[in-house]
Amino acid sequence: MTDDTVLRVRGLRKRYRQVTAVDGVDLTVAAGERVALVGPNGAGKTTTLMSCLGAVQPEEGTVELLGQRGRRARRAVLARVGFASGYLPLPPHLRVREFLTLYARLYGAPNPQEQARAGLRQFDVEGLADRWGSDLSSGQRTVVGVVKATMHAPALLVLDEPTASLDPDVALRVRGGLLDLCRRRGTALLVTSHNMVEVERLAQRVIFLAGGRVLVDGPVETITAQLGQTSLEDVYLRLRESTADGRQASTGASS
Numbered sequence: 102m103t104d105d106t107v108l109r110v111r112g113l114r115k116r117y118r119q120v121t122a123v124d125g126v127d128l129t130v131a132a133g134e135r136v137a138l139v140g141p142n143g144a145g146k147t148t149t150l151m152s153c154l155g156a157v158q159p160e161e162g163t164v165e166l167l168g169q170r171g172r173r174a175r176r177a178v179l180a181r182v183g184f185a186s187g188y189l190p191l192p193p194h195l196r197v198r199e200f201l202t203l204y205a206r207l208y209g210a211p212n213p214q215e216q217a218r219a220g221l222r223q224f225d226v227e228g229l230a231d232r233w234g235s236d237l238s239s240g241q242r243t244v245v246g247v248v249k250a251t252m253h254a255p256a257l258l259v260l261d262e263p264t265a266s267l268d269p270d271v272a273l274r275v276r277g278g279l280l281d282l283c284r285r286r287g288t289a290l291l292v293t294s295h296n297m298v299e300v301e302r303l304a305q306r307v308i309f310l311a312g313g314r315v316l317v318d319g320p321v322e323t324i325t326a327q328l329g330q331t332s333l334e335d336v337y338l339r340l341r342e343s344t345a346d347g348r349q350a351s352t353g354a355s356s
């Protein structure tokens with residue numbers, strides 16, 4: 102691993118009975134880099150993320166997380182990783198500030214209550230502090246999950262569709278908070294999203310997955326230019342069209 106690589110995945114393969122969810126994925130995320138993993142429903146994005154975090158055990162391949170390879174060694178560095186997604190529940194009987202303070206304490210923050218407040222401020226959602234977990238909408242739960250995942254300024258932040266259920270205003274605040282965090286603290290980001298406009302705003306590099314395989318991996322502008330498109334949305338549609346035809350769009354940006 103080079104010094105500035107926080108995640109390196111090689112030859113990842115995962116099957117669920119008859120379904121090959123991930124079929125030989127290679128990917129790398131450098132320190133401070135913002136990478137988006139995109140692709141159609143069922144492309145293998147979540148399975149890839151879960152394999153990187155050790156929540157899913159792949160049949161083949163290696164995952165090197167913050168310099169650590171084996172499962173046990175990787176578990177030790179998970180404290181420097183943050184994860185959030187729209188599908189993680191919150192404890193219903195805790196207020197948001199209590200929940201975040203609990204995590205800040207687990208993270209070893211010197212002043213957990215202040216850390217929790219600062220986390221909410223980072224995403225401009227201080228208004229949620231006194232709300233009960235049970236009373237939050239799915240979008241509000243997602244934002245609190247993002248705050249929880251970022252309070253300890255992780256070296257790598259893994260987000261599975263973090264803004265899928267957010268209204269445009271809150272999604273903007275979350276994106277702003279994430280960009281600020283990544284730039285200020287050097288946090289690397291690996292994020293999945295179906296929103297190509299969001300990916301253009303958030304990511305420097307994009308990896309397209311389809312059928313569990315990497316189709317294209319490169320900087321957003323390079324891929325867009327090489328495929329002769331004007332937006333990532335058009336790139337996505339072009340790649341979808343070509344894979345639906347059983348062909349692969351060719352671009353020199355592919356890793």
Ligand SMILES: Nc1ncnc2c1ncn2[C@@H]1O[C@H](COP(=O)(O)OP(=O)(O)OP(=O)(O)O)[C@@H](O)[C@H]1O
Pocket residue numbers: 117118120121122123140141142143144145146147148149
């Ligand atoms: N626990 C599981 N058991 C069986 N099959 C699974 C399981 N999890 C995922 N799959 C299958 O693996 C494939 C990849 O799923 P995955 O959730 O990784 O895709 P995805 O790209 O994240 O999709 P989406 O964009 O819809 O969230 C799909 O065909 C899915 O049905």
